[in-house]
Amino acid sequence: MIRLSPADQLRTALIGPRSRPLRTALSALGIAVGIAALTAITGIAASNQAQLLADLDALGANMLVVQPGQGPDQVVVPLPDTAAAMIGRVEDVQRVGVLESVPDGIGVYRNDLIPAGQGNGLSAYAAGPAFLAAIGGSLASGSWFDESTRGLPVTVLGSSAAARLGITQPGVRVWIGAQWYTVIGILNSAGLAKEVDTAAFLGDDWSRDNVSEAGADTIAAIFVRVAPGKVADVHKVVAQAANPVSPYVQVSDLSDFAGARDKADSSLSSLAVGLAAIALLVGGIGIANTMVVAVLERRGEIGLRRALGARPGQVASQFVGEAIVLAGIGGLVGALAGAIAVFVYAALGAQVAVVPIEVLVGGPLVALAVGVVAGLYPALSAARLSPTIALRTV
Amino acid sequence: MVELVDIVKEYSGTPPLRVLHGVSLSIGAGELISVVGASGSGKSTMLAIMGTLDDPTSGTVIVDGTDVAALAERDRAALRARRIGFVFQQFFLLPALSALDNVALGLLYSGVAAGERSTRAAEALHVVGLGHRMRHRPGQLSGGEQQRVAIARALVGRPAVLFADEPTGSLDSATGDSILELLTGIATTGTAVAIITHDSSIAARTHRQVAIHDGRIVDDSGSRRLAGARA
Structure with missing residues (x-):
């Protein structure tokens, strides 16, 4: 069985995005917004956390305050x-x-x-x-x-x-x-x-x-x-x-305040993850939509490729590959934009900027996964398309 | 090189639509034949079946000595990649790729390495007289040049048989003539060339004409010649 090399698969997956750069940019934008939100808000929460720890270190986290209590x-x-x-x-x-x-x-x-x-x-x-x-x-x-x-x-x-x-x-x-x-x-x-x-x-x-x-x-x-x-x-x-x-003696631990702020930050983080998930869902739907349209528009190309000897699976992997490229571009741009947002936020607040590496790496990986899911249905419909119908309906 | 034996093709429906009624045809190596018929006569369906893009309802298709019915989908795809070339009326060139890359696409699915694909694509473009237009994109080429690129893409895999479906249908007559000359030249290298057309003046310029009407072969100059030779 003849297989395409990874380089050929990548080249093939890039043909669609190269043909329609504006559409590519717009479909990738949805994913970019999701990943940017994820990266920025988790990064800002992490920066706040780092600042808090720095504050505590400066003050001495090992501090208790004893005050008169109320009877x-x-x-x-x-x-x-x-x-x-x-x-x-x-x-x-x-x-x-x-x-x-x-x-x-x-x-x-x-x-x-x-x-x-x-x-x-x-x-x-x-x-x-x-x-x-x-x-x-x-x-x-x-x-x-x-x-x-x-x-x-x-x-x-x-x-x-x-x-x-x-x-x-x-x-x-x-x-x-x-x-x-x-x-x-x-x-x-x-x-x-x-x-x-x-x-x-x-x-x-x-x-x-x-x-x-x-x-x-x-x-x-x-x-x-x-x-x-x-x-x-x-x-x-x-x-x-x-x-x-x-x-009736009131004893407070300054790290209690730290814990409270920590909790506030983590609830902010889960809100961010929720928002990012919604943005990614919308971005994924955008990519699926783009790919469905691409499959309809490029029936001629699909028929041609089948005539040139492409197997249905190779046609499917081309369209999944395109969806992954769209989502990957969005993921990388989003991670970069999110990281820049964190650095700007930290610079404005004279804080330490912290972008968790797992978010920086994980964000684009999540985007790729969204791309696979979004591309699956359009790719399968492309693969199922009969070559004669594909060639005839152009 | 290609042999159809008693091919029947029906499309499901009530009643089923039968577009080919027991067609038998044999095309030899280096032969240049035309299949002529009106729109709806079944000639494109016949081409799709000969080119292994579609399955007959019954009958046998043999391409380059292989019974297509016995092949799995992946082997059929490999057969198309290595032994069959297609040229279409609409060219089907990818607008984002240069002429060279469009031609090289003809080898993508036959397991040829990337470097060799480019070398052979350049050779094929020289053969069709477009050695000087390799870096141009389809949008920068005339209709005749685009069809030459498409022919180069079909030739680059050195197919045993080349199917051309209305190859001059989108071109003016002078350009169409030069495309026909190119296809005639290809047949002299040993590749069987079958041109599907509704235009009898084009058919007249091929060695053998097969007329198809309502899904039946109604005339075959090749068999007439054979009959004449026997008589």
Whole structure:
């Protein structure tokens, strides 16, 4: 039996697309849209994921936040003053940073002329010298509290707080709770710990002596840095350690936020896969339609090939080959366009661009499979066509 | 080279349509014959059966010594690829391919390697006088040139028999004459050539004329000659 070489099969499959380039481009476009959607959205999800992991790494994924919880009567149960020290004794806890609250109604303003209602969504907290290291934070400029400044009317601003107040350099004064404070430092963004970004920090000694009422419960949150891989272990015991007499202690794990975002991303991905599947189905129907028309139009060629000695199977494989070529072009163009979209998206968001290799390779392969399915029926009808009828009906 | 014995062809229907009523015909190597008949006389059906493109309802077809009925579809395809050439009124050239590639297509299904296909296609184009038009596409060629390309495509496989169905039907008479001369020349190389035509002036220029009417051979100058020789 005479077989065509793969090169001959490819040449034969290219005859149709070469004869009608515009139609080829339009039929391939449907598939290209499907594969581009698949590649772009999974790539964007992967890029977000990568960015999230980078954020977590920067912040330290091994972080727990212990906060006062609400009791059954909806009243906040304060953490005892000993909580930080108790937590520090828990095994695998590396560092503990205490964020202390200041009385309600203390706003943060650029100056004393700003109306009290325009608080910019900023809050004031008090913190000691160890806090910055405990949360893994870093300074954009200036300095954090030390033993000498923790008792002075000075403040360190979170990155968003500084931006909202229009402050780029330390040295200026801001108006916090009816008192001028000199800005001594500005933090970099703390990633997932958003409350740090929108905070103005006061020195803990200063706050206790001059801002808070004597004897008030002041612990707003305790940031606990844990040995890598021990978050779950510490999570179980840290509430008990913080307040042995009350179960109303709220412990959150920053990787919970990560998990939530992860889930959001994966639901976005399945939506993308659904959309891509629909686009591929429509693209496949487009290719099938093109091939059905091609078989009708090219009856003469089919009859001729049979007269030249082509077997029905060879005629069928020519038309399946053409459908695969159409879908393959669409798949490659789509994968390329999708990858470019991911890179543009990542560049706009100053993120890392990640295009999963399995999508980049798998997308065009899926397109080829669509081509085979779409080409099958037209190819079989071409193969079944009697050569005499094919030659006569031209 | 080709032999039809008592060929009957019916198309199903109520009542069945019988287009060939027991046709018998023998074409020898190097013979140039014409099959003449009006439209609907059954001549194209006869050509399709001789060319193994269609099956008779009954009767025997022998091509190049082989009983076609005994062949599987793939062997029949191989027989067409290697032993039978076709020329059609509509040329059936592929518009996207050059003249050379169209001719080379004639060897695609006979297992000849790509390089040799091109060499032999170039030779065949020289034979039909189109050595200078090899790179042109069908759209850039005149009707006569296109039919020459189609003849070169039929010749390139060096067939034992060449069937031409109204080969001059789409051409003016001067161009048609040159195509007939080309086909006559091919017969002198030993290939049997059968021309199907409704035009008796074309038939007159072949060595032997077979007239077909309503599915029956009503006249065969070859058998007349034989009868004359016997008498």
